[in-house]
């Protein structure tokens with residue numbers, strides 16, 4: 001099938017909005033990928049600096065992981081819920097060695113949202129009389145209904161409300177607001193240890209420790225959502241380790257298998273898991289699903305974890321991340337009409353831009369230069385951070401290539417007057433309701 005045929009089928013049967021964007025941006029049809037590169041159906045090579053916002057952390061189609069995957073496929077790919085298998089035992093042992101304190105109990109599933117659901121259920125069972133959850137503005141925890149209910153991006157959540165009886169959203173990093181929202185105890189607090197979703201905000205030093213203390217004092221379950229930050233992205237294996245705390249529940253997904261198979265987990269402190277087991281009559285199937293935590297996914301996750309450890313990728317993110325951030329900051333300073341800084345930590349970074357339309361335009365310009373970056377995908381962010389999340393195996397030369405592409409992209413866009421960029425942004429606010437030819441015209445003039 002060619003570009004046009006695929007797009008037509010997407011438009012008719014699968015995802016018309018994606019088809020429209022794909023058409024307008026002339027996005028590549030991804031047909032294969034390896035390491036830090038993806039290739040389109042015409043064989044053109046792109047440097048992947050979006051990496052599924054952290055999914056392909058060890059690089060695409062890692063040969064060690066692929067070999068384990070094939071062996072496991074041959075042996076035992078899936079098993080019924082009531083079976084036990086070696087792959088899960090090995091994974092829990094390996095992960096357990098990396099996790100501090102009694103953060104040891106694994107609840108395996110297929111997606112980050114599902115893992116958040118497990119956390120919400122455990123918190124509800126732990127504190128059956130408490131109905132309040134505390135989360136942060138602009139936080140993201142997934143698109144299943146319960147997870148959406150604690151997601152602080154209003155445009156996603158509001159159409160489905162009411163979901164939970166009482167959710168308090170507080171500004172990220174604000175200790176006073178958090179204290180007030182927790183009061184004398186909530187069911188749970190949910191936080192990303194670095195706020196993703198269009199911001200990439202690293203919290204003030206000590207913030208996580210303060211939240212930890214408030215949760216311990218009031219018996220509130222502290223859930224750290226490390227779907228984006230986990231497995232080395234921020235320069236520590238888990239981002240909560242920057243603040244030297246231990247959460248009650250850790251949510252893991254994206255980089256778990258390096259994007260080779262779907263896999264996620266809620267990792268729960270033993271003490272809490274035991275209390276909840278008593279309350280829920282310890283039904284062994286209560287948190288399980290047919291395919292979550294399959295032998296295949298477990299074996300692949302174990303090997304991906306070995307790759308991270310053997311290749312020193314956590315250390316690598318800590319060492320090379322600042323160089324990427326420095327290149328982004330330089331580019332931002334050189335074009336102050338467009339760039340507003342380069343926040344982040346480790347290889348979880350990006351460039352903050354003047355508005356959403358500028359972000360779209362820079363993204364298109366980068367694509368033209370064969371570098372894929374991550375759109376912030378949060379239209380509520382007036383000054384979005386376009387994400388640069390390369391695989392952790394990224395080299396200095398590749399960072400330079402992406403940095404040069406960014407310099408050139410900003411240089412080209414800098415010629416457009418600021419007022420035109422702001423007017424285009426106003427029009428794009430109603431992006432998907434604009435007549436297609438008008439939207440096409442705006443994007444074409446900016447790309």
Ligand SMILES: Cc1ncc(COP(=O)(O)O)c(C=O)c1O
Nearest residue numbers: 111112113140141142227228253
């Ligand atoms: C911080 C965070 N939590 C939860 C999720 C949901 O994960 P999934 O898409 O696997 O359901 C995501 C997905 O991007 C995420 O970034």
